[in-house]
Amino acid sequence: MKTRWSLPKKLFQGPAYEGLGGPLSVEADRDKVDLRLQVYRMFPQKVVLDLFAGKGYLAWLYAKHGCEKIVCVEKNKKYFEVLKRNMAEFDGRIVLVNMDNLEWLEEKLNPDEQITYVDFDAFGVPTPQIKKFFMRYPIRHGLIVSITDGLIYNFRRMSNVDLRKHYLQDFYLDVEAGKPKSIQNLGEYCIQIQKQFMDILCMRYNAQAFPLYFKVNSRHAAVYSSYLILPKLVGVTDFKRYVGLRVVKHGTVLSTSRSFKGFGEA
Numbered sequence: 001m002k003t004r005w006s007l008p009k010k011l012f013q014g015p016a017y018e019g020l021g022g023p024l025s026v027e028a029d030r031d032k033v034d035l036r037l038q039v040y041r042m043f044p045q046k047v048v049l050d051l052f053a054g055k056g057y058l059a060w061l062y063a064k065h066g067c068e069k070i071v072c073v074e075k076n077k078k079y080f081e082v083l084k085r086n087m088a089e090f091d092g093r094i095v096l097v098n099m100d101n102l103e104w105l106e107e108k109l110n111p112d113e114q115i116t117y118v119d120f121d122a123f124g125v126p127t128p129q130i131k132k133f134f135m136r137y138p139i140r141h142g143l144i145v146s147i148t149d150g151l152i153y154n155f156r157r158m159s160n161v162d163l164r165k166h167y168l169q170d171f172y173l174d175v176e177a178g179k180p181k182s183i184q185n186l187g188e189y190c191i192q193i194q195k196q197f198m199d200i201l202c203m204r205y206n207a208q209a210f211p212l213y214f215k216v217n218s219r220h221a222a223v224y225s226s227y228l229i230l231p232k233l234v235g236v237t238d239f240k241r242y243v244g245l246r247v248v249k250h251g252t253v254l255s256t257s258r259s260f261k262g263f264g265e266a
């Protein structure tokens, strides 16, 4: 695919990214950039929040392609120095923060600022940050969420990430469920797993999520996706309660919205 987006060569000189298995070969994957930028440009962008800003490949493109303000959070000091250099030309509409993004979301996120685009470009699993964002930011208007999610990598290998806890949320009960052994068993379910994660999260925080694309990267390790997030309409039935499923919050059964009888029972 021929991309319409490119970065100036003089930028982004700096330390190489390291993954769990050593240096990462592709820093700014073409699909990642191209799909994100297509979505980005569909909507007018006011405030962009880049929570895994790294050296700023994506942030630079977002700033270049029009937004009023961009907030970049990066915890690694070496990458942060490169980020500062690369984003210097946008002085006046950038905020650069050298901090852990979970701490930033907890302490610095302003729920009244009109954020229109949030990027979660993680190397691993960004679900803690996505959850924290929804917990701290009430959805009162439409916004885009873009995600790089290493869920495939973690399903494929022995991983110390507790995937049931990360993705199954309300259905995370303290029982042995067994992990799929190979990605072949998972295949297309990856999009369903992530969609369910977003749906349930949105249901919890009075929002709704619409997937715009879902793409497995060339190394078959992570997926790229974007969602349009909207407030839930007042009066819309919470479909999970409506069908009578158990409502579980953080591992504790709170209530059953309808008592479930066996088929044919009175």
Ligand SMILES: C[S@@+](CC[C@H](N)C(=O)[O-])C[C@H]1O[C@@H](n2cnc3c(N)ncnc32)[C@H](O)[C@@H]1O
Pocket: 028, 051, 052, 053, 054, 055, 056, 057, 058, 059, 073, 074, 075, 076, 079, 099, 100, 101, 102, 121, 122, 123
């Ligand atoms: C895939 S790279 C981001 C690349 C970046 N979006 C770009 O386009 O250049 C992920 C980055 O997230 C940073 N990171 C990982 N965990 C973080 C955390 N908890 N808080 C802030 N930054 C974090 C890493 O240091 C790394 O630079």
